[in-house]
Amino acid sequence: MNFIDLFAGAGGLSEGFIRQGFEPVAHIEMDAYAAQTLKTRAAYHYLKKNGRLDVYHRYLENLISRDELYQEVDSKVLKTVLNREISNQSIDELFQTIDESLENKENSAVDVLIGGPPCQAYSLVGRARDPYNKEHDPRNYLYQQYVKFLEKYKPKLFVFENVPGILTAGKGMLFEDVKRIMDEAGYNIEARILDASMFGVLQKRRRVILIGWVKGTDFFYPEFGESNHKYLVSDILNDVPALQPGETKDYLYATPPSEYLTKYGIRSDDDILVQHISRVHNEHDRGIYRLAIDKWDIEKKRLKYTDIPEENRTHKNITAFLDRFKVVAMDLNYSHTMVAHIAKDGHYYIHPDIKQLRSLSVREAARIQSFPDNFFFEGPRTATFTQIGNAVPPLMAEKIAEKIKQMLENKLDRQIELSF
Template sequence: MNYIDLFAGAGGLSEGFIRAGFFPVAHVEMDVSATQTLCTRVAYHYLKKKNQLEIYQQYLQGKISQEQFYSTIPNSLLQTIINQEISDESIDCIFEKIEMVMKLKGIDSIDLIIGGPPCQAYSLVGRARDPYSKEHDPRNYLYKQYVKFLKKFKPKIFVFENVPGILNAGKGKLFEDIQQYLNEAGYEIEAKILDSSKFGVLQQRKRVILIGWKKKLRLSYPQFQEIAHHYLVKDLIRDFPEMKPGERIDYGSYVKEPSEYLKKYKIRSDKDPLIQHITRPHNDRDREIYYYVIDVWNREKRRLKYTELPERVQTHGNKESFLDRFKVVAQDLHFSHTVVAHIAKDGHYYIHPDIQQLRSISVREAARLQSFPDNYYFEGSRTAVFTQIGNAVPPLMAEQIAQEIKKMLIASS
């Protein structure tokens, strides 16, 4: 079973489908760093299949360059990663590239299309900061490009992922338009808000998962089984060495054995090195604030409001809204709050729970909250990597969605 991934980002959604046994025909992504992450991940899966992961380890250790690493992979495989913005001007060119891959691979038809257009345009926070509610933001209309792929490749099923804000944007008119476009393209659709914490991810992250299928197939939206568990956020982070702000371990070792959670959900194996444990620097004032925030959580199990901080560290003039701008990732809960792309700008919303470290979470800790496996390498600057992680669909959630889509495809054949 094959698929095309549109607006692919760092590949969180795709990773879940690969784990479920799907074959990616193409990934389309406009961001250069995210595209390189996809190339590196495609290379990882290729080398794993060939029992040549020692080449991947050499790359992670910095023993070979990215160019040397990619040269070990068939060029035809790297061509499946298409680094282009999807627009009226580029879409025919993208179609041609996908058709070329299909021809090379002997693929007659596409089973599935997955992906979601960039969601900032209809995120609740995004609208709150825009007096016009982003009604005229061109990103609001990328769903029309998505529909063009459905009309071109006619997959049996598609999965369209987005933020809950898409349902209410433009007083609900935007989502009505999306539904109409998809119906006119020949698909029955249903959308539900799913929470990643119900899928074993130790993070509360709500996403609209819209699933469509060709009208003649008479399918229905899958029933997802909620995963009940006893794991806590500390099961994700207790094996990391302590770090100071601004420190980094590009390739190193853990200080403890993997927890039961990490092993059960295949996030860390005994063979995995510690990679990209990279922290951002903080000034003394922020570290002092972090101390207060962590201390109040540890003693009182509540979130400290900005106005409760000592006045000498209150530098923001706005004391009426966004009073929770500093937030600890609580290790004694079953899930963290949502990791979003804003983590690339500062770490105030993602403070590490250890009062001895006084820092925000590292790249690898953020990736774990998103359920990325420890062998997943993200390309680009620290800021670019945090953005990729914050925008991703948790692979653990994606895998379970993929398993149900597989059942639907089998039922339709």
């Protein structure tokens, strides 16, 4: 079963589909660092499939270069990653490249289309800051490019992911247009707000998951059961070495993996700890981090900006965004939502250990998003945080892919029965 991933980012959504046996025809992503991450992940899957993960591990340990890693991979695999913007100017060329790739496949159909246009234009925070409600933001209309792929490749099903703000942007008119053009393209659709915590992700993260299927088929929007569990955020933080601001401690874990890490495939026996990197913090911010951790540890309350002594405040605004400093509490079942703002300063993602007084490392942030430890993010630290914050959690993606796969296989089974 083949799929195309549009606006692919670092590949969180794609990762879930690959785990369920889907084959990528193309990942299209305009950000150069994210596209590089997709290539490196494609190399990982190729080498794993061919029993050569030792090559990938040498790359993680800085024993070979990225170019040397790629030389060990079939070039057709790397060419599935298209580092291009999707626009009126590029779309014909993208179609041509994808068509050429499909010609070389045993199955030349695109079974599933996945992806979600950049979501900043629809976000509630973004619209609150824009007096025109981002009415003229071109990112509001990237869904039209998505629909062009539906019309061109006619996949049996598609998955369109976005933030809840897409439902109410432009007083709901924007989403009405999304539904209208998808209907005209020949698809029934249903949209629901799903929380990543339903799927085993230790994070509260609400997203719109729109699923569409070809009219006249008996596909439907699947039901996803709740993932009730006993795990805590500490289960994804306690096995990595302690860090001070600006430190990196890679390769060796501090303790054996927790049950959660093993059960959900985030850490396996042959993994190497990489990208356990902390940003630098000044002493002023670390002092506020101490206040925030104490507030949580002693009172189980979040620090408000007005709780900070006036002489230590750097913002005059004491009426809005009062929770700009927030501890990732390890004694809860779920973290708060991981967003791309973590690339800016880390104040919203303070590590809970008062002996460390820092924000989360790259690897810790990736784990909260349910990325496995063998997933390497390319680019400087800021770029890696951005990729992580923008991603669809792979565990969530895998459960969605599993339901999509079941529907496609059931349809195939029925066709075989009818042929007899």
